[in-house]
Amino acid sequence: MVDLSIIIVNFNVKAFLQNCLISIQRAVQNITHEIIVIDNASDDGSVEFIKKNFPNVKLIESKTNLGFSRANNLGLLQSSGKFICLINPDTLVQENTFDEMISFFKSNPNAGLAGCKILNPDGTFQLACRRSFPTPWVAFTKVVGLSKLLPKSKFFSKYNLTYLNENETYEVDAVSGSFMFLRREVFDKIGGLDENFFMYGEDLDWCYRIKAGGYKVYYVHSTQIIHYKGESTRRSSLDEVKVFYDAMRLFVSKHFSSSWLLEIILRFAINIRSLAAFVGKRKLIITAVITDVIIFNLALILSEELYIAISGFGGFPDYAYPTVFIVPAVIFLLSSFSLGSYEIKNLPISKLLVAIFISFLFTSTLTYFSKDYAFSRAIILILYLMLLIVLPLWRIFVKILFKYPRTNRRSLFEAGTIIVGTNDSAIELIRRLKRTHNYFYDIIGLIDVDRKRIGEKINDVEIIGSIDAIGKIIRAKKVNEVIFASDFLSYQDLLKIVASNQGQNTQFHLVDKNYDFIIGKKDVMELDDLPLIEIEYNIAQPVHRYMKRAFDLIVSFPLLIFIYPFSLIISLISNKKNKLLYLPQVISGKYSLVGPPLDGIESSIYLGKPGLTGIVQINENKNLTSEEIEHMNIYYARNQNIWLDVEIIIKQIQNLVR
Numbered sequence: 001m002v003d004l005s006i007i008i009v010n011f012n013v014k015a016f017l018q019n020c021l022i023s024i025q026r027a028v029q030n031i032t033h034e035i036i037v038i039d040n041a042s043d044d045g046s047v048e049f050i051k052k053n054f055p056n057v058k059l060i061e062s063k064t065n066l067g068f069s070r071a072n073n074l075g076l077l078q079s080s081g082k083f084i085c086l087i088n089p090d091t092l093v094q095e096n097t098f099d100e101m102i103s104f105f106k107s108n109p110n111a112g113l114a115g116c117k118i119l120n121p122d123g124t125f126q127l128a129c130r131r132s133f134p135t136p137w138v139a140f141t142k143v144v145g146l147s148k149l150l151p152k153s154k155f156f157s158k159y160n161l162t163y164l165n166e167n168e169t170y171e172v173d174a175v176s177g178s179f180m181f182l183r184r185e186v187f188d189k190i191g192g193l194d195e196n197f198f199m200y201g202e203d204l205d206w207c208y209r210i211k212a213g214g215y216k217v218y219y220v221h222s223t224q225i226i227h228y229k230g231e232s233t234r235r236s237s238l239d240e241v242k243v244f245y246d247a248m249r250l251f252v253s254k255h256f257s258s259s260w261l262l263e264i265i266l267r268f269a270i271n272i273r274s275l276a277a278f279v280g281k282r283k284l285i286i287t288a289v290i291t292d293v294i295i296f297n298l299a300l301i302l303s304e305e306l307y308i309a310i311s312g313f314g315g316f317p318d319y320a321y322p323t324v325f326i327v328p329a330v331i332f333l334l335s336s337f338s339l340g341s342y343e344i345k346n347l348p349i350s351k352l353l354v355a356i357f358i359s360f361l362f363t364s365t366l367t368y369f370s371k372d373y374a375f376s377r378a379i380i381l382i383l384y385l386m387l388l389i390v391l392p393l394w395r396i397f398v399k400i401l402f403k404y405p406r407t408n409r410r411s412l413f414e415a416g417t418i419i420v421g422t423n424d425s426a427i428e429l430i431r432r433l434k435r436t437h438n439y440f441y442d443i444i445g446l447i448d449v450d451r452k453r454i455g456e457k458i459n460d461v462e463i464i465g466s467i468d469a470i471g472k473i474i475r476a477k478k479v480n481e482v483i484f485a486s487d488f489l490s491y492q493d494l495l496k497i498v499a500s501n502q503g504q505n506t507q508f509h510l511v512d513k514n515y516d517f518i519i520g521k522k523d524v525m526e527l528d529d530l531p532l533i534e535i536e537y538n539i540a541q542p543v544h545r546y547m548k549r550a551f552d553l554i555v556s557f558p559l560l561i562f563i564y565p566f567s568l569i570i571s572l573i574s575n576k577k578n579k580l581l582y583l584p585q586v587i588s589g590k591y592s593l594v595g596p597p598l599d600g601i602e603s604s605i606y607l608g609k610p611g612l613t614g615i616v617q618i619n620e621n622k623n624l625t626s627e628e629i630e631h632m633n634i635y636y637a638r639n640q641n642i643w644l645d646v647e648i649i650i651k652q653i654q655n656l657v658r
Contacts, residue, residue, distance in 0.1 A: 001081065002033050002080055003032045003102070004082070004083050004084075005079035005084045006024060006033060006035045006036065006085045006087060007038070007079060007084065008036070008038070008075075008088070009040060009068055009071040009072055010040065010042060010089045011040040011041075011042055012042045013042075013090055014044050016090040016228055017037070017046060017089040017090075019092060020087070020089050020092060020093075021035065021054055023091075023491045027093050027094065027491075028098055030099070031099070035054075035058065036078055037058070037060070037075075037089075038062060038075050040065040047061055060074055060078065068193070068200075068202060069192075069194060069202045070193075070195045072192065073195065076192045079184075082183070083182070083183060085181045085182075086180045087178065087179050090178075091178060091179065091225050091227045092225060092494075092510070094223055094224060097224075100220070100222050101114065104218070104220050108216075110216050111215070111216055112186040112210045113186060114182075114218040114220050115129050115179050115219055115220065116181070116223050116224060117129065117166065117219075117220070118178065118179060118225055120226070121228055121507075122498070122506070122507070122508065123499045127160040129175060129179070130161050131160060131175070131176075131204070133173045133208060134204070136261045136265065141157070142160075143268065147162070169218065169219060169221050169222065170219060172218065173208075174203060174208070174217060175217060175218075176203060178227045180206070182210070186213070190206075190210050190215075204251050208251075224499070225495075226498065284346075288342055292332070292391060293329050295387070296329045296387065304316060313379075328359070328363045331366075332359040332363075334359075335358045335362070336351075338355075339351045341354075347395045349395055349396075349547070353392070356387050360380065363380055396642070396643075416442055416480045417433075417441050417443050418445055418479050419485055420446075420467070420483070421447070422446055422448045422453065423487065425486045425488060426446060426458065426485035426488065429511055430459045430461055431459065445461060445464030445473075446458060446461055446463045447463070447466065448466055449466065450467075460623065467497065480505075480507065481506065481509060482501075482506055482508050483509045484508070484509070485511060486510075486511055494510070537638050537640075538637070538638060539640040548640070552586055552592055556583050556593065557587070560584070560587065563580060567581055580612070591610050591612065592612075593613065593645065594612075595607075595609050595610050595611025596608065596611060597614065597616050598612070607637045608640065613652040614632075614648060615635065615648060616632045618655055619632065
């Protein structure tokens, strides 16, 4: 019999599982142990990956997705440890985590099951790691939001126990299923997880049964883990809200069957959360429709007033106003929906422009069939000319401000990155980051363990500070992202840094040991070294080329009229050629506003036309190598769209102002 059995259920989270297993291996070096992984029919190569890289792991392969409870029970039946730990694959443990938990159980013989302190990837405390059972009052305060509104009130915030100090250890009703540590005798007496719970609720049920069996459940603060919550659910087709509340209903019917009030509360919660989820998924569409209708009718009013001022038109008769303000707007909305200009995650402008044109033709045609509404087609023309400008503009504003669409491409305004590490792993990471075509990284500097090497450069990246000053560096340099190089810090030190810098609005990422993935709060980013021929370039696609050409013309004409003359005069006086002097070539189509540098590159369908500015140009103060320039050009060609062009132009203006 070993001291500890660690059981992990995996479903399509290969990248997270790798780092979880590495952190576990570091934490069990002084403990006799076994690691059991149950794979729930993953299709991301998890099984092959485990067999190849972790041959000492006991792997149980399921041909179907058994759910959390059934899969864990398979592992529990195969386990032999004096202590058992059920842990999620999307977690990272400290080197002392299992030692601390075993020590706690030896000091507390009445403890049957315990959980530890759990952090979110941004360092914030994960509330679900200590909870009360959902009695009628506790469930009511949770559902209606009183627990969130009054988090320090013992009366209102019992569900997540937010009135208690997270840095103290105490008895609780239940802990999170992402980390449950127990004695073998508890499993032998109480049994495994209830397999009626597919996902969610099984941890509450197990804790309830364990307490009913005479044991105590504890929250232990002396060690902590990171939990990338919801990764397996995100990769499945499950309705997470429905599954969660169905699990709560099952728990209530099992343990509080006489509470009709609690059943009503939970049914109410399911309906409200389902409605909220439906609206939440479509909030962009709903906002866009409301905004378009408001803009449409404001533009119609303005068109009427302009035509009155120009021609002496007497305005629409009173009887016409309801029809005039409803029918054209409805025609426009129907055209937009039919053409797909309202998407759940995007507001495509190319489809919007077509919708505006079609609705213009349809609306103007209708005036021929009703003399009562054939007031003046000039108003319709003025209206749709306004819409061609205003409707795309507000979409551009939204896309830039709120980063729509939610693509994998990182905004240039979120590119401030520091790397924690100065070892060989950090060097390889720098090389990979500079070569990846998937993402753009503006590496500000490296962080070392101390201050001895500050100012030195590694692969042209400067060491700018030490670990103890990382918070100050994040604030001073406005860092958006911190990436931890593998094998540079202990997981204990890594978690301390994350915990001490919560609230910085900074993403903390961990690179895996093979440099294939960067694991973060929102996603798993792949680092590629793809050659030119394997990449599909946006810049070569007809839609992007058309939109880019239209953007060049729309922006260049005003610049040519209002800015070009001054640039010409300044150039003649200073005898220095300004890039704005190439505006006529942009209008003629030889160059573009944004693209590869003007010098040293031929126009190419793959890389696009040379540009007055571009990713290379806004980084020209960094002594770029030819290889870095090549990869920046490829990154731009692969990811080009109007929003990236706008970001580059704004960054160029910021550089000039500085």
